[in-house]
Amino acid sequence: MNLIDHYIFSIVVFLPLVAALFITLVPAKDTNSKLAISRFFAALIFLAFLRLFVLFMNLEVSSRTTLSLGIFNFNVTFTIFLTKHNILLYGAAALALLAHTLSHVFEDVKTNIHQVLPFLLTFFLYISFGQNDLRVALPVLSIANFFVYFLIGRTAKSKRGSTIFRMGIFLFSCDALILVLLQIPFSDNLSPALSAICNIALLIPALSRLSVPMFAPFVKSLLRNVDDAEGPLLLIFLQFSGVLILDIVATDLIEISSYLTLLISLVTVLGAYFVILQAITDRRTDSLPYYFFIFYSSIGSSFLFINNSETSWYFCLSLFLTNIACFFHATRCAALVKNYRMQKIHHASSMALWFFTLTLLLGLPGLGNGVTLWPIVYRFIGFGLIDSSDPRAFFWLVIGIAWLLGLALLSFALVLSIRSLAPFRPPTEFLATLGQFPSLRFFMVETLVVVLLSWIIPLATYFTANLGG
């Protein structure tokens, strides 16, 4: 065990790559074996992470792992870091992978790419999570975007080509811009306006990956052209990479001025309202989780800049991770409801399940996203009430109220979408067709797991934040 413990961090990082190799070696037609191996490795990765987390909490794991290669007196060193900031990201990615492999319907999958890419995406994420320099992490994340484009390109959606084209050009250009800017040594006496513009430019790759409207012009077509089964995974990958970039930029690269904070808050609120309007006009059941996802991402991004403290970061991380868990579950439930609608059936059990899932998204206090949403909203309003002498305080109060109002409007969109659900059918007729779909009981259990997670994530974040060393 000691030997494994010694290499546990490397094991966690490189296991997804090993899994990808094993899955590739299995013949393409044997999808059941591929599925079994995927689940085995996903579970193994999660278990390895749990061990890593326990060791990290006991301060028994090294904070850096170095792999070096020497050729002709020329050494190449590759270092990955484990910190309080990224340990939970490792765990969340492992859990997302496990959830994806457990839920994915492999019978629909014809190529090896679909079976291997979740593991490769996780591997690339793990490599970049371990970096504290954006000049190393961003190229890795940037090239990993090609996997996302591969998956979008394989869907049957009509606009997939233009989605890939627009998204690809935008993200690659943003990444190139930030990396070019990092190469230019700016003088310290830069004017405040120019400094703010540079800071905003440095934030664009993060905010666009977090799907914050105004920074991600491709989001609307992305949402409409992702596959039901793989769409959530792609969005979650973008979310993870966005959170990582945001952390590095906000911590190391920019000085958060009040001007920048106000600007980001304003832009995110306006973007969120744009999403709300989209949600009200869209009304499709399967799109709703995406709108909620973007909404909460916007809140998290805005809150991170309210004050440059560690506490803000952990609050945000907690919201981002809870949002991911709820979103993943909600998209699966939405797909189930969509299936029922296509069959023109609906039943009390499934309706109850859907309603319960929606409560996770609605931000009800103590449930789903609400566990971390309300402390954040209180902080927004608190900033406004505590220091009333500061003219910006009133602005924070308005922003806090604007977020609450936005949530109410998004809930209204949700009610509108529920009105168009399929008619109620008697139990006998419902049960006759039930065999075609995944078990409702399974979804019930999954909902409970997400509820538990929404509590575990803030607790784990709290313990990690208060860890010494």
Next chain:
Amino acid sequence: MTRATDITVSILMGVSLLVLMLETIGNRQAKNGLFERPHIRLLVFGTLIATFLFLFLDLYQSTTLARRPFNFLSNIASLFMLLNTAIAMAIETNGKAKQQTAEVYFLLLASLALSIAAVCTSFLVLKMAATVGWLAAMTALVVRSTEGGKKAEIGLKMSFVIIMIAVQFIFAIFLLSVSNYSLDLQNLSLQAHKNISVALIGLMMMVLVGLALAGVPPFHFGHVDCADGGNISLAFLFLSNSALQGGALLVNVRNILLKSGMAVADEVHLIGVMLIFGFIVLYLRALDQSRLRRTAAYIATSVGPLFAMSMLFGASVLLPKLVFLLAIFSFLTLTLFTLYGSLIYMDPINLPWATWEDMSGFGRVKPLPTLTFLIALASIAGLPGTIGYFIKLSLIAPLNKNILMSGSVFLSIAIGAAFVMRVFVFMFSKLPQKSLRESASPRPHISLIAASIILIVLGFFPFVH
């Protein structure tokens, strides 16, 4: 020229004559194809390997190589020229055996000897003779391998390029001579008591030759056509070796300007502006092409200007100078090899009339060669996560005061992203046509896959600060 390069050029010249004799005899006996003459191929490969090892050992034994790698630039360039020729022959071997006309191997070896002589010599007259000779030999090779009406177009354009380059060289020699400057580039430096302005015009003529050799529009006329019309191995060889020669000549001019101790930063930056303008024009032209080979030709030609820019301005804080220099040379060879090596396995792309629509969904039918093709494109475009990105980034820090240049580098990456995504959408996102589904081509060679992996893996190690 050093002693080692003297010997190398002599060996190559000698063997090329021997090959000419063998080819002539073989040609009289039977009109055989290139691959039906293994004894000649063996001789050529053997010569290439022997000269490569000889040059490599000579370089390896030099004690100042690690400290002053730029003093050995011509030797390193010669090594890569040998390597490129071997690769070009290997690409041809991997591809479909096409009926070749005679004297192909002779022309290959002769052009190689001439290109090494052009890079290594410091005498301007000899440089002119070798460069013009190399262009003539390569034009002969490309024209022989081209089919149809394209042959005349290439011949015409390349003849014009050869005449232009010869005239520019002659003009440079004339101007330097009349202003009493040495024609040996090693001893040439601008002096205040001589006619500086005339000598500067002479040097600018040499710059124009360098730009034309590197394939920078509007100073060249035939690079894209050679890369488009000729066969794939010759396109690779022509583009890689012309970039090496152009880059070497531009470095020579820069060294003369720096050696002169004058305020020449503006002149050097002017070369940079011309180069960057050139490769942005090539990228833009690549975007509006509907035919595949033509698009690939434009993109491949843009490697030359980028290589020359890296040689002139590139710098790395993290890497030793020698390793950085080798990285630039490797970038040139690897990207062009991956690009043209992939094209070998993409049969429809080789048809001159094949358009993007014809290739829709090819990536779904033949994922591996399409993927390597895409990686080569991404690397040339300089997308983050590829070695090409670091090559482009290595230009920014040394040019920190020049916002225009940094902006142009960013612009080139953005335009590059557009054509990479265009290829990606056509190849992987669209459904394959019936004719493509039925086409069968062999699995890509392991060296091609390894080269594309290197292009990606090196992109993960930041070697610029």
